[in-house]
Amino acid sequence: MQNLTHRSKDVDRRPLSLWEKMYIPSVAKGMSITFGHMFKKVPTIRYPEETRPFSPVFRGLHVLNRDEEGRERCTACGLCAVACPAEAITMEAAERKAGEENLYREEKYAARYEINMLRCIFCGLCEEACPKDAIYLSETFAPSNYARKGFIYGKEDLLIPDPKTQASDLAAAKGQE
Amino acid sequence: MTLLALDWFLLIEKLILIAIVITASLVIAMYATYAERKVAAVMQDRIGPNRAGPFGLLQPLADGLKLFFKEEIIPDSSNRFLFILGPCLAMLTAMMTCAVVPWGSSVEIAGRTIQLQIADINIGILYVFGVVSLGVYGIMIGGWASNNKFSLMAALRGASQVISYELAMGISLIALLMLTGSLSIKTIVEQQVGHVWNIVYQPVGFLIFFVCAMAECNRAPFDLPEAESELNMGYHQEYSSMKLGFYLFSEYINMFISSAIMASLYFGGYDVPFLGHAHLAPNLLAIIGVVAFLVKIFIFIFVFMWIRWTLPRFRYDQLMNLGWKALIPLALANMLVTAVVILLRG
Numbered sequence: 273m274q275n276l277t278h279r280s281k282d283v284d285r286r287p288l289s290l291w292e293k294m295y296i297p298s299v300a301k302g303m304s305i306t307f308g309h310m311f312k313k314v315p316t317i318r319y320p321e322e323t324r325p326f327s328p329v330f331r332g333l334h335v336l337n338r339d340e341e342g343r344e345r346c347t348a349c350g351l352c353a354v355a356c357p358a359e360a361i362t363m364e365a366a367e368r369k370a371g372e373e374n375l376y377r378e379e380k381y382a383a384r385y386e387i388n389m390l391r392c393i394f395c396g397l398c399e400e401a402c403p404k405d406a407i408y409l410s411e412t413f414a415p416s417n418y419a420r421k422g423f424i425y426g427k428e429d430l431l432i433p434d435p436k437t438q439a440s441d442l443a444a445a446k447g448q449e
Numbered sequence: 450m451t452l453l454a455l456d457w458f459l460l461i462e463k464l465i466l467i468a469i470v471i472t473a474s475l476v477i478a479m480y481a482t483y484a485e486r487k488v489a490a491v492m493q494d495r496i497g498p499n500r501a502g503p504f505g506l507l508q509p510l511a512d513g514l515k516l517f518f519k520e521e522i523i524p525d526s527s528n529r530f531l532f533i534l535g536p537c538l539a540m541l542t543a544m545m546t547c548a549v550v551p552w553g554s555s556v557e558i559a560g561r562t563i564q565l566q567i568a569d570i571n572i573g574i575l576y577v578f579g580v581v582s583l584g585v586y587g588i589m590i591g592g593w594a595s596n597n598k599f600s601l602m603a604a605l606r607g608a609s610q611v612i613s614y615e616l617a618m619g620i621s622l623i624a625l626l627m628l629t630g631s632l633s634i635k636t637i638v639e640q641q642v643g644h645v646w647n648i649v650y651q652p653v654g655f656l657i658f659f660v661c662a663m664a665e666c667n668r669a670p671f672d673l674p675e676a677e678s679e680l681n682m683g684y685h686q687e688y689s690s691m692k693l694g695f696y697l698f699s700e701y702i703n704m705f706i707s708s709a710i711m712a713s714l715y716f717g718g719y720d721v722p723f724l725g726h727a728h729l730a731p732n733l734l735a736i737i738g739v740v741a742f743l744v745k746i747f748i749f750i751f752v753f754m755w756i757r758w759t760l761p762r763f764r765y766d767q768l769m770n771l772g773w774k775a776l777i778p779l780a781l782a783n784m785l786v787t788a789v790v791i792l793l794r795g
Binding site: 281295303309310318414 | 491493494499755759771
């Protein structure tokens with residue numbers, strides 16, 4: 273029969289020799305291999321307790337940044353939403369009222385800022401587009417939830433802890449504790 | 450009145466011994482499942498169960514609990530009585546064999562000499578054979594009662610496998626019995642205490658016995674009755690909940706018991722080499738003997754597992770060829786040679 277491809281290999285179909293029919297030598301060989309594997313190093317990383325080191329450019333879940341006085345940097349310009357190829361970012365702008373200067377850095381801010389983590393492809397273009405250093409991709413990853421709703425992260429999920437009032441939380445989030 | 454004059458202490462003593470032996474074999478079988486997973490893991494460069502308790506030691510408990518809480522399904526088209534009888538028989542026959550295994554010599558408590566064996570019957574080996582061949586009824590009845598093609602196929606396979614390998618096993622044992630001249634396991638062990646173990650006289654016989662024991666326990670590479678790739682799950686496909694658990698469990702008890710039998714027949718049972726000259730209290734010696742016996746059993750169980758995680762499953766015709774064309778002639782030759790040697794040496 274003509275071969276359909278050139279990749280077929282001839283299989284050795286000679287009957288077993290007496291030595292091979294005794295099985296014992298081959299069995300002993302196989303068992304020595306498995307026994308040797310008992311002393312090999314296990315490559316397993318016990319995940320929740322141990323994690324792999326990330327590269328410095330790893331792109332995980334987003335955070336919304338604050339400045340050193342704890343004011344939100346985002347001005348709701350919408351450049352991140354425009355840059356986003358997956359259209360995962362939605363926001364609503366609002367004007368800063370008098371007396372809110374300690375909350376928002378500039379006179380316009382994002383009243384609502386949502387990222388759909390199921391749409392997001394973690395490309396980091398929002399981070400590059402942001403002129404105010406307001407959005408960054410962190411090293412946190414693999415969110416889990418029971419419902420789709422839970423994957424839409426609002427401002428309360430994204431904003432980093434205030435460096436003035438919640439300094440210890442911030443340090444913990446940065447892994448500095 | 451003499452008929453009623455029971456030795457009540459003997460009764461109590463035996464009942465306690467039975468309770469201990471049954472509990473011990475159940476616990477050992479339970480942890481054999483854990484050991485199996487760990488052995489499989491280290492041989493495949495993995496870690497194995499490590500979540501439930503320290504080092505995953507509570508894993509067997511978790512598995513057992515899980516099985517208990519599973520829904521119990523008895524298929525409509527099955528034979529209800531036989532369907533329930535199957536796993537019971539498998540478990541019963543697995544447990545029955547441990548009655549004749551001598552676990553140690555004897556201890557003296559409050560002036561009474563207590564034999565560490567439930568029943569020293571003079572046909573111990575015949576009893577073991579009888580019970581072991583009953584064991585296949587668990588598989589057959591379960592497979593038949595499931596009313597499922599795969600289960601039936603598995604039952605047929607199991608039956609023919611056990612019949613084929615029991616022959617070779619029996620013949621290999623005859624050679625050993627000619628040497629020892631006794632069918633009582635206790636006597637066979639006692640003959641080895643302080644002397645050479647039977648494995649020295651019967652290496653071929655032991656090899657045949659070992660291979661056949663593996664086939665009788667339905668362990669890989671002879672696990673055709675539960676061949677996942679071709680029969681889905683084999684004879685216990687329709688089973689769920691603890692009935693499935695019984696089937697899986699009986700396999701491990703069988704493995705434990707057959708290891709015990711092999712250790713007593715060929716490896717001196719509770720004999721510890723070079724300990725006969727040490728002057729120790731008899732009770733201490735007996736306990737050391739029991740520990741040594743358990744160590745031997747654990748080594749055998751490990752070898753069982755080691756083989757399982759090394760060798761692939763035999764094809765059905767290979768299995769039959771090995772049984773009928775290789776093991777039986779070999780066992781016959783071994784028996785003849787043993788007979789001739791015994792005859793010549795007078």
